[in-house]
Amino acid sequence: MTQAARGPRLAFGGIEDVAAAVRARGGRFSTSLRLVLEALFAADGPVSAEYIAGGSDGRGPVLDPTSVYRNLERLEQLGVVRHVHLGHGAGRYALATSELEYLACERCDAVIGVDAARLDPLRDEIRAAFGFEAHFGHFPIVGLCARCAAAADA
Amino acid sequence: MTQAARGPRLAFGGIEDVAAAVRARGGRFSTSLRLVLEALFAADGPVSAEYIAGGSDGRGPVLDPTSVYRNLERLEQLGVVRHVHLGHGAGRYALATSELEYLACERCDAVIGVDAARLDPLRDEIRAAFGFEAHFGHFPIVGLCARCAAAADA
C-alpha cells in the first residue's frame, strides 16, 4: 500500500521509450524535448531547469527556459519526471525511474539519495503517531549531513 | 543535546518584552514593528508576510511588505520569530516562543502543529540510519493529513 502510493513502476529505459510514450499520446518528439531528456539522463541527481537549459557549465547551445519548463511539465504528467524542492532555491527535476528520495543538507547543499523503502519506517511512525501520510518525495528531509553536523558540534 | 540544538528557551511573554529586547540592542520600537508583533501574537499558527502586512482579511491599515520583511528579519535575529516553508507558496512566520514543529498537508493546506519533542524519535532514527541531522523546524514534513489521506484512498 505504501508501495502502491508511490505510483506504478515505470518502464522507461531510455530516451526512445519516452519518445514512443510521447507519440502515443499524440505529442511530438521535438528537439527541445530530446535535449531536456538527454540532460536528465546524463545528470546524477536532481537538476534545476536552468541547468537543463544549459545556462550552467559549457554544455551546448542554450535552450529557452520556457521550453524547458513546458517539457518538464509534460514529462511529469507522463510520469517520466519528478520534481523536488531541496531547501531554498530553484526546484530540481529528476527522472522518476529511480525510487530515490532525498536528504538535503542545508549547509553544504549536499543531496543524499536514499532508497525510498528505507524511509518507510519513518512514514509508518508518522502515520501511527499523527495519522499523517508523509511524502518525502516532493518535499524531502532537510537538515545537516553527517559532515556538517560534526562540524557544527565542534 | 537534541534539546540544546533547538536553541535557548525564550523569555518573551508579550510585546513589551520584545520592545525591551529591541531597545537593549540599540534598536527602536517603531509603530511598524509593533503592528508586526501584534499580528504574530494574534495569529494561531505561522502566517505569511503578506498576511501580516494586512493584505488579507480586513485588518487595519496596510503596512508596507518591505517593512514587514525587515522587521521579521530583525525579530528572527533576536530569536523572537522563526520562519518555515510549508510546501509551495510564501514563507510563513511565527513566534519562536512555542516549541512547535509542523506537518503540512499539501492538499488542503492544513497546518498541524506538533510538539517538537514528539519528533525526536524520528530525528533519532534518521541519525542512526543515515548520520543525518534532520531539522523539521525550517522545512517541515509535507504530505497528506488524515482527512485528505482517507479521501485519497477512496
Place this chain on the structure above:
DNA sequence: GTCGATGCAAACGTTTTGCACACTG
C-alpha cells in the same frame, strides 16, 4: 539632532502566460 526605520520604486530569481512563427508527423 542622530541615526535607525519607513515607504516607494526598482530589481531580483524563479516560474507562468500570450502570442506569432517553426517544425513534427
Place this chain on the structure above:
DNA sequence: CAGTGTGCAAAACGTTTGCATCGAC
C-alpha cells in the same frame, strides 16, 4: 497541412535592495 511545440516578451510571485524622508530616543 494540421496543430503541437518553439522562442521571445511580458507578467506573476515572493523577496531584496537603494535611497530620500520620517520618526524614536
